[in-house]
């Protein structure tokens with residue numbers, strides 16, 4: 001499974017862990033890096049000092065490369081970009097926006113830049129400004145989503161750029177990894193799967209909500225306000241839909257959503273919190289150690305390939 005993405009990122013398996021705000025702490029990122037993948041700390045809306053502390057914790061827990069995901073809508077985006085540059089973080093992924101303005105400074109210190117995109121247009125725009133790889137994320141994923149599925153988006157992005165493409169959204173086991181490679185991706189990014197692990201520091205209620213999910217348990221709210229977000233349907237999404245129906249303003253809707261992800265992930269309020277989870281939750285039935293999930297995926301790939309060659 002060792003390919004050019006593994007060489008680029010100095011990892012054993014081309015399996016990245018999504019840098020989910022509040023969920024992807026240093027403990028989870030270090031566990032994924034120690035298991036041979038690329039662990040990624042989710043900076044979310046963290047201020048600079050909190051991120052610096054999280055990076056320091058990760059450096060104590062692993063001597064393997066790890067990344068930091070920067071959510072470009074964070075009010076602290078400029079300060080946290082400065083922190084990842086000072087700390088010489090190996091890889092920066094970015095979400096919910098266009099990282100173009102930060103790319104020269106990151107490249108200057110040798111940090112690999114891997115933006116998440118939900119469209120071919122953004123992939124093409126970013127390839128021109130010198131990114132190292134691209135995460136093409138389908139709308140199956142949890143949290144902030146685009147409008148295109150992984151199956152449709154990945155091959156189009158692969159055909160549009162010449163940098164390695166990493167598939168994300170709806171991938172839960174060796175079959176999904178082989179499917180992503182068949183679509184032309186060089187690797188995968190898993191979010192929900194790594195949230196359902198013993199090393200993940202999210203609240204037990206949040207993890208229990210993942211287990212309880214079926215494939216239709218999530219909805220995309222906020223499509224009207226311009227920030228479509230996939231979450232588990234609960235009392236918050238019903239209140240949100242009510243407000244949207246009554247023509248509430250974007251500010252009112254964002255006020256309803258503010259702080260709700262922390263409420264779900266840290267405080268375990270899965271009724272009124274924003275339980276950002278991907279559709280792949282329907283495949284997850286237990287909370288397992290990171291390394292067990294990683295080995296399960298890697299060891300089943302030859303079997304999936306053998307079954308495939310029987311069918312074609």
Ligand SMILES: O=C(O)COc1ccc(-c2c[nH]c(CNC(=O)Nc3ncc(Sc4ccccn4)s3)n2)cc1
Pocket residue numbers: 021071073094095096097098116117118122137142143144145146227229276
């Ligand atoms: O076209 C452009 O210029 C930029 O447009 C984009 C539009 C969408 C994306 C995108 C889709 N998915 C991702 C990566 N995944 C994510 O970013 N997932 C997230 N989950 C919760 C988040 S918190 C938040 C804060 C503000 C609004 C919505 N959500 S961010 N990025 C990236 C760029």
